[in-house]
Amino acid sequence: MLRRLPLLGLALCGIAHAIAQPRIDLAATPAWNGWTRPGRATEVDIRLTVDVATRATLDVVAGRQVVRADLDLEPGRVVRLHVPVGTAEGVAVRAGSLTGLPERRDVRIAQSESPLLGVGLVTDDPIHLEGFHTVALAADDLPRDASAYSSIDALILDAPTLGALDQQQLGALLVHAAECGRIVLLNADPRVRRVLDGTGGCGGRALMSAASLTDAKEMLESSLAARMVPAISLAGAGEFARPGHLIWNRVLVALAAYFAIAALAVMFFSSLPVLLLMPALAAVAILALVHAMQPTPQLVVWSEGESGAQVARYQAWQRFPGLVRGHTRVPVLPQLASARSCDPTQPMRFDFDAGRGRATFAEFDTRLFRQISLCYSGSFPVARAIAIEARPDDLLEVRNAGRTAWPKGVLLAGGLVHDLPALGPGDNTIIRTHTGKPLRDALVRTAMARTQADGAAALWELELGGVAAVPIESKGWLLVSIPHP
Amino acid sequence: MNEALPHRLAAMTGLALAAAIAVWWLGSSRLALDHGTDAGRSASDALNALLLVRGTALPILGVRVGALRGWRPGVTAALGLIAPSWPVVVLAWSASSTSLTQVALAELLLLAGSAALPLIGLGLRHSLRHAELAVVMGTAVGTALAALAWVTRGSWCMPLP
Numbered sequence: 001m002l003r004r005l006p007l008l009g010l011a012l013c014g015i016a017h018a019i020a021q022p023r024i025d026l027a028a029t030p031a032w033n034g035w036t037r038p039g040r041a042t043e044v045d046i047r048l049t050v051d052v053a054t055r056a057t058l059d060v061v062a063g064r065q066v067v068r069a070d071l072d073l074e075p076g077r078v079v080r081l082h083v084p085v086g087t088a089e090g091v092a093v094r095a096g097s098l099t100g101l102p103e104r105r106d107v108r109i110a111q112s113e114s115p116l117l118g119v120g121l122v123t124d125d126p127i128h129l130e131g132f133h134t135v136a137l138a139a140d141d142l143p144r145d146a147s148a149y150s151s152i153d154a155l156i157l158d159a160p161t162l163g164a165l166d167q168q169q170l171g172a173l174l175v176h177a178a179e180c181g182r183i184v185l186l187n188a189d190p191r192v193r194r195v196l197d198g199t200g201g202c203g204g205r206a207l208m209s210a211a212s213l214t215d216a217k218e219m220l221e222s223s224l225a226a227r228m229v230p231a232i233s234l235a236g237a238g239e240f241a242r243p244g245h246l247i248w249n250r251v252l253v254a255l256a257a258y259f260a261i262a263a264l265a266v267m268f269f270s271s272l273p274v275l276l277l278m279p280a281l282a283a284v285a286i287l288a289l290v291h292a293m294q295p296t297p298q299l300v301v302w303s304e305g306e307s308g309a310q311v312a313r314y315q316a317w318q319r320f321p322g323l324v325r326g327h328t329r330v331p332v333l334p335q336l337a338s339a340r341s342c343d344p345t346q347p348m349r350f351d352f353d354a355g356r357g358r359a360t361f362a363e364f365d366t367r368l369f370r371q372i373s374l375c376y377s378g379s380f381p382v383a384r385a386i387a388i389e390a391r392p393d394d395l396l397e398v399r400n401a402g403r404t405a406w407p408k409g410v411l412l413a414g415g416l417v418h419d420l421p422a423l424g425p426g427d428n429t430i431i432r433t434h435t436g437k438p439l440r441d442a443l444v445r446t447a448m449a450r451t452q453a454d455g456a457a458a459l460w461e462l463e464l465g466g467v468a469a470v471p472i473e474s475k476g477w478l479l480v481s482i483p484h485p
Numbered sequence: 486m487n488e489a490l491p492h493r494l495a496a497m498t499g500l501a502l503a504a505a506i507a508v509w510w511l512g513s514s515r516l517a518l519d520h521g522t523d524a525g526r527s528a529s530d531a532l533n534a535l536l537l538v539r540g541t542a543l544p545i546l547g548v549r550v551g552a553l554r555g556w557r558p559g560v561t562a563a564l565g566l567i568a569p570s571w572p573v574v575v576l577a578w579s580a581s582s583t584s585l586t587q588v589a590l591a592e593l594l595l596l597a598g599s600a601a602l603p604l605i606g607l608g609l610r611h612s613l614r615h616a617e618l619a620v621v622m623g624t625a626v627g628t629a630l631a632a633l634a635w636v637t638r639g640s641w642c643m644p645l646p
């Protein structure tokens with residue numbers, strides 16, 4: 001009997017251990033029914049339940065990027081997260097508590113070479129757009145983060161599907177509309193149409209309303225025939241968003257100083273200790289200098305909209321200059337949406353706040369001269385209405401047709417740059433077209449490239465003071481296109 | 486001939502090599518920064534170039550000065566050649582993805598070579614008994630070792646990222 005006691009104790013311990021271990025139920029579903037395009041972002045819908053209250057960690061691994069969330073799970077409560085992920089053919093979702101075994105789900109993401117047409121219809125009416133791959137969608141297949149809309153190229157939604165979208169989905173849809181995403185609303189309620197009126201980017205041309213599926217198809221076909229200015233990329237903004245050269249300059253000066261001192265030392269001293277100690281001390285000093293420098297992140301925001309539109313879309317890039325070999329953790333700017341790594345091949349970890357449904361911190365490896373950038377995109381409300389009238393004698397009358405005043409900016413018209421004074425609501429100014437300057441700095445070149453050849457545009461510097469935790473070195477611009485003067 | 490001249494010349498050569506590679510590396514890094522490409526690649530290239538250049542110059546200098554003046558002046562000259570590059574090595578390592586162990590091992594290898602190669606020159610001087618012949622032979626052996634180092638560079642140079 002005594003010999004059996006240890007065995008009994010062991011069995012009891014095992015039972016107690018098994019009882020204490022929480023069992024996590026994990027389900028992961030990709031947005032867009034698992035479809036995306038190569039190089040595009042998407043989203044994974046994750047649901048977790050647990051039988052015992054526990055603290056768990058969720059890891060979502062897509063390519064070289066990881067999104068991590070710490071969760072407090074309670075029995076009977078479903079925790080649902082919508083995690084935006086970068087481009088990857090497969091996403092691994094792992095959830096585990098401190099005591100239990102981790103659960104893992106692998107989500108396959110199909111990458112379509114053809115453009116994708118998302119169709120959210122309650123009926124099973126067939127629709128086919130030439131050259132497109134059609135993906136049938138239910139309301140729940142639509143993402144909550146606007147960046148995931150990059151997976152599809154056109155979208156048709158009927159009124160019941162639109163009505164079934166939750167607040168987050170509607171918000172993401174509106175941002176996508178502001179970013180010139182091609183959307184056709186089928187038999188949309190007039191009230192809904194009124195709400196959406198003015199929220200579509202590219203002059204509202206991308207947000208369409210149709211009475212029938214045939215009309216929707218025709219509208220999409222004619223919309224696809226017209227060119228829409230795509231969102232500006234980091235490469236496109238590269239010229240005016242170039243990184244600062246402060247660190248490079250300091251390294252250059254430090255090395256130049258070292259070589260000068262070393263040359264003098266070699267000329268005047270010939271002892272072995274001097275020859276050895278001087279480079280060794282210089283190496284330590286230069287490394288200490290680099291460590292002592294404070295890296296200054298830079299933020300560049302480029303936004304654009306149409307005159308009279310209610311929203312402007314923006315792209316922002318937060319650049320972190322590298323100083324030393326190491327690991328860094330930086331806060332994600334809370335007021336800018338859809339934070340992601342600008343380089344999908346860059347290993348990066350995001351801390352995801354499940355409560356707020358957004359990334360809060362980013363972690364990555366740094367080294368000297370390495371520039372790591374976080375990309376943001378979204379839209380913000382804007383009220384700039386510009387009326388331009390061509391007058392005789394090469395004059396342009398520019399009037400503030402909106403309800404808010406403008407700050408000072410520049411007007412781009414006829415390939416020239418004109419100073420645009422600050423104007424109150426209803427005020428106007430006269431601009432002589434021949435007095436414009438052919439000023440072609442990187443910023444104006446970019447603005448002109450994004451303006452229609454026969455159109456005009458106004459460019460203002462953005463006030464970024466209101467953006468929380470904005471870096472000191474921040475700059476932003478708003479480009480408002482004016483259809484035809 | 487001035488006793489300090491060989492290691493002064495070696496140190497100036499080491500300094501010139503380090504400066505030339507530093508200029509190339511900083512120029513490449515600046516271009517990479519301007520074009521938004523990875524500056525780490527040129528840093529790894531600079532590390533490799535520093536190792537390769539010093540690794541091939543060291544046998545010629547070490548064996549020759551060892552045969553001409555003995556072990557201690559040979560070591561001094563060899564160290565004068567390799568040491569001036571250390572600040573550039575440290576910065577290039579900081580900008581590259583090469584591991585610290587690899588870089589430290591490479592520098593230790595060069596230091597060991599600085600101590601060992603003058604011994605070959607000294608051995609030649611003792612075995613040949615004619616100083617001039619020993620210097621010629623020392624230069625030839627050093628050149629052969631440098632050629633060997635160049636030919637086998639694929640096996641000891643740091644792998645590129």
